[in-house]
Amino acid sequence: MGNTSRPGSVVIEQINHAPFEVAGERYFVQELVWNGISGRSYELVNSHEEILTEDESFDDHPTDAQIATVLEGLGIDCGMETCKFCREAVLPARAYRHDNGWVGSCCWDERLRMTA
Numbered sequence: 001m002g003n004t005s006r007p008g009s010v011v012i013e014q015i016n017h018a019p020f021e022v023a024g025e026r027y028f029v030q031e032l033v034w035n036g037i038s039g040r041s042y043e044l045v046n047s048h049e050e051i052l053t054e055d056e057s058f059d060d061h062p063t064d065a066q067i068a069t070v071l072e073g074l075g076i077d078c079g080m081e082t083c084k085f086c087r088e089a090v091l092p093a094r095a096y097r098h099d100n101g102w103v104g105s106c107c108w109d110e111r112l113r114m115t116a
């Protein structure tokens with residue numbers, strides 16, 4: 001039995017990342033692993049399993065700002081906050097409270113939990 005599937009044409013693994021909530025709706029990032037290639041693609045999916053990035057999936061896990069761009073394009077207000085360390089825009093649902101500010105998953109380290 002020869003496998004004639006073209007590399008990059010078949011999803012061989014699907015990884016659903018931790019869900020998060022924006023404006024009362026749950027979303028998650030779905031990571032797709034393809035046959036025969038090392039590149040992966042990442043989709044933003046809503047709680048109805050609808051892929052919101054069908055036309056243009058991400059090549060890397062999207063940043064909070066990229067996720068917000070997709071959601072705001074759909075008219076969803078993400079209420080973005082700013083990461084106190086790198087000043088990136090972060091989604092509160094994916095960020096951590098630290099002192100009086102926010103730390104995004106970009107800069108969060110479990111050690112910070114001790115000092116929050």
Ligand SMILES: [Zn+2]
Pocket residue numbers: 083084085086087088103104105106107108
């Ligand atoms: Zn950061």
